[in-house]
Amino acid sequence: MNIRINHIAKMEGHAGFMASVLQGDVKSAKLEIQEGIRLIEGVLIGRYYTDMPVVAQRICGICPVVHNLTAVKAVENAFGVKITPETEKLRTLMEFGQIIHSHALHLFFLSLADFLDMDNDIQLVKEYPEETRKAIKIREFGMDIVRIIGGRVVHPLTNEVGGFKKVPKPEELKNLVEKSDEVLKIALELGEFFRKIKIPEFSRETEYVCLAKSGTYAVYDCDIVSSKSTILPVEKFETNFQEIQKQNQVIKTLEHNGQSYMVGAIARVNINRGKLNMEAHKYLESLNYKFPDYNPFHNILFQMVEVIHCIEESVKITKELLHSDLNQALSKKYEIKEGIGVAAVEAPRGTLYYHVEVDGKGYIKNVNIITPTAQFLANLEDDIKAYIPSIMNLDDKIKEKKLRAFIRAYDPCISCAVH
Amino acid sequence: MLEHFKDFFKKKPKIAIVSLTSCEGCQFALLDLGECFLDFVSQIEMVDFRLLEDEEDKGEKIDIGIVEGNPMTDENIETLKKLRERSKILAVLGNCAAMGGIPEIKNYQEGMNTIKHVYKYVQGIKNTEIKEVDNFVKVDFTFPGCPINAEEFLKYMPELLEGKIPVIPDQPVCVECKARGNRCLLLDKKPCFGPMILGGCDAVCPTSRMMCQGCRGLRPKGNVKAMRAALKNMMTDEELENVSEIYGLRDDISEWESKLYPN
Numbered sequence: 175m176n177i178r179i180n181h182i183a184k185m186e187g188h189a190g191f192m193a194s195v196l197q198g199d200v201k202s203a204k205l206e207i208q209e210g211i212r213l214i215e216g217v218l219i220g221r222y223y224t225d226m227p228v229v230a231q232r233i234c235g236i237c238p239v240v241h242n243l244t245a246v247k248a249v250e251n252a253f254g255v256k257i258t259p260e261t262e263k264l265r266t267l268m269e270f271g272q273i274i275h276s277h278a279l280h281l282f283f284l285s286l287a288d289f290l291d292m293d294n295d296i297q298l299v300k301e302y303p304e305e306t307r308k309a310i311k312i313r314e315f316g317m318d319i320v321r322i323i324g325g326r327v328v329h330p331l332t333n334e335v336g337g338f339k340k341v342p343k344p345e346e347l348k349n350l351v352e353k354s355d356e357v358l359k360i361a362l363e364l365g366e367f368f369r370k371i372k373i374p375e376f377s378r379e380t381e382y383v384c385l386a387k388s389g390t391y392a393v394y395d396c397d398i399v400s401s402k403s404t405i406l407p408v409e410k411f412e413t414n415f416q417e418i419q420k421q422n423q424v425i426k427t428l429e430h431n432g433q434s435y436m437v438g439a440i441a442r443v444n445i446n447r448g449k450l451n452m453e454a455h456k457y458l459e460s461l462n463y464k465f466p467d468y469n470p471f472h473n474i475l476f477q478m479v480e481v482i483h484c485i486e487e488s489v490k491i492t493k494e495l496l497h498s499d500l501n502q503a504l505s506k507k508y509e510i511k512e513g514i515g516v517a518a519v520e521a522p523r524g525t526l527y528y529h530v531e532v533d534g535k536g537y538i539k540n541v542n543i544i545t546p547t548a549q550f551l552a553n554l555e556d557d558i559k560a561y562i563p564s565i566m567n568l569d570d571k572i573k574e575k576k577l578r579a580f581i582r583a584y585d586p587c588i589s590c591a592v593h
Numbered sequence: 594m595l596e597h598f599k600d601f602f603k604k605k606p607k608i609a610i611v612s613l614t615s616c617e618g619c620q621f622a623l624l625d626l627g628e629c630f631l632d633f634v635s636q637i638e639m640v641d642f643r644l645l646e647d648e649e650d651k652g653e654k655i656d657i658g659i660v661e662g663n664p665m666t667d668e669n670i671e672t673l674k675k676l677r678e679r680s681k682i683l684a685v686l687g688n689c690a691a692m693g694g695i696p697e698i699k700n701y702q703e704g705m706n707t708i709k710h711v712y713k714y715v716q717g718i719k720n721t722e723i724k725e726v727d728n729f730v731k732v733d734f735t736f737p738g739c740p741i742n743a744e745e746f747l748k749y750m751p752e753l754l755e756g757k758i759p760v761i762p763d764q765p766v767c768v769e770c771k772a773r774g775n776r777c778l779l780l781d782k783k784p785c786f787g788p789m790i791l792g793g794c795d796a797v798c799p800t801s802r803m804m805c806q807g808c809r810g811l812r813p814k815g816n817v818k819a820m821r822a823a824l825k826n827m828m829t830d831e832e833l834e835n836v837s838e839i840y841g842l843r844d845d846i847s848e849w850e851s852k853l854y855p856n
Contacts, residue, residue: 229698296645310628325798589615
């Protein structure tokens with residue numbers, strides 16, 4: 175028999191789902207991609223390097239910040255540009271803002287209704303007005319960070335090769351610190367609400383991959399680490415992880431040593447949980463999960479852990495920035511040089527990689543962009559194959575609902591994956 | 594502003610917001626309005642907005658159809674045509690739908706060959722020329738920008754809900770830029786398309802010291818000739834053309850100039 179879902183809403187981009195099951199044996203389980211090819215890498219070739227972040231961040235309307243940061247960093251690495259600590263801090267802070275508002279959107283507006291047996295958020299918002307208000311407050315804090323530093327939430331403007339065109343005013347940063355106590359309190363309350371939700375049981379061992387750095391919950395400038403192998407510098411990603419395009423497929427998927435692997439909040443918490451801030455750590459403990467944790471539904475709770483962590487971390491960085499000369503983050507002069515640059519930043523959904531080759535005049539010769547969803551797609555399909563037997567005997571409608579919930583728990587971004 | 598909607602209608606107007614191939618950033622710009630957007634949603638009947646609801650859209654008649662993105666796949670084109678048929682008013686959301694957006698860059702460059710930089714196996718992958726929404730269906734109103742200005746969405750929706758087509762005032766980005774107290778980039782000898790581009794964005798880019806690259810399109814009285822003259826010592830014609838490709842402005846500039854210099 176076949177299980178078919180024509181269109182899965184409440185996720186970024188367009189996809190359906192199709193599985194074929196023969197006498198209880200799942201032969202295949204595939205996301206059917208319904209997104210057109212925008213050829214973002216292709217249109218960048220021949221363009222001037224300053225267009226790179228402007229064009230590439232438009233891959234995604236929910237995570238443009240991380241595309242902007244990774245694109246700029248890749249070009250900087252190609253030119254050998256060194257940035258100031260203030261620039262790095264502002265960028266890292268902006269990425270925390272990105273993770274906070276993207277996670278808050280996913281865990282509340284995109285995923286929660288699945289576990290409360292509701293079909294839409296209009297019902298959710300009506301029945302849980304207090305929690306809705308909290309989720310919006312948290313999102314707004316994340317968006318404020320991005321707006322203050324980037325000039326705008328969707329497709330930020332200020333960050334460029336060498337630093338920032340414009341830096342925030344100290345009053346704006348002070349304002350963030352002032353709001354943060356209440357936002358953290360609200361996040362902990364929303365965390366309590368999520369802790370009580372019944373999450374389905376499912377487990378399948380896999381490999382987790384994310385960035386790592388000693389002493390900190392890595393996001394911006396780091397190495398690659400996996401739960402199964404040693405640490406690699408970011409430049410070694412493409413030689414160790416295989417990007418595969420199968421015929422007729424618009425998403426290039428990834429493998430590590432011939433196997434699927436997982437990225438995102440669940441991977442980061444499994445690997446880097448020892449480096450979480452205090453409140454995030456306490457909240458994680460309260461969940462009573464055993465590690466390594468292989469239940470993909472827990473990704474939602476781990477996003478909640480990260481929201482709490484990122485709020486705490488944002489306050490720390492903002493305070494440090496208030497004690498430094500923000501003008502040091504304004505763009506510095508640099509030399510345009512022929513070169514190859516590779517960069518990686520933790521996006522809300524997992525590690526985002528950019529590879530760029532630039533000629534001596536600053537024109538782009540080659541680009542490769544590897545997104546989190548492209549990386550975890552094979553893992554998602556392997557997980558669903560293992561999940562289907564446990565729901566096989568359920569009514570078709572319920573089966574379909576469970577599959578939608580499963581796919582959404584991964585927080586896939588099809589726009590990113592196809593680009 | 595939302596008070597406008599409250600008692601206007603005995604029956605809630607029906608609206609669908611649909612996305613074609615895109616980054617969906619315009620829909621996120623709406624969602625990012627937070628409670629303000631949820632207020633708006635509670636005062637209408639949202640027939641389709643897939644970021645918030647999972648129920649299948651039944652395809653009923655609606656008052657306003659709103660569409661974001663590029664019609665690229667066969668499904669995209671079918672969705673768009675159906676939306677037009679069932680909508681009294683069709684409005685497009687953002688630069689991709691209105692002007693072709695980022696994907697249209699390929700039309701100006703290697704065209705269909707662009708795909709070879711991205712895919713090893715190109716057979717069986719639909720690779721189309723990028724065309725704006727109005728090449729497929731009649732468009733009644735455009736919310737311009739990349740992304741749209743969500744405040745502008747709230748500003749013009751009441752008129753659309755009354756069945757009227759709003760007119761965005763013909764003023765350059767410069768008006769709002771000055772009002773925000775920005776130092777003019779052009780005066781600093783830095784390129785900016787502000788004078789020829791339709792305002793309404795609150796000059797969000799120049800406020801961040803980013804040049805206006807024209808995502809909202811030429812304003813009706815925009816003067817490309819004067820703009821070229823002003824930019825003469827700041828960028829070459831080739832550079833100007835390159836920048837105007839980013840948001841699909843280049844073909845509009847060519848059209849303007851072909852009217853000025855026939856043949």
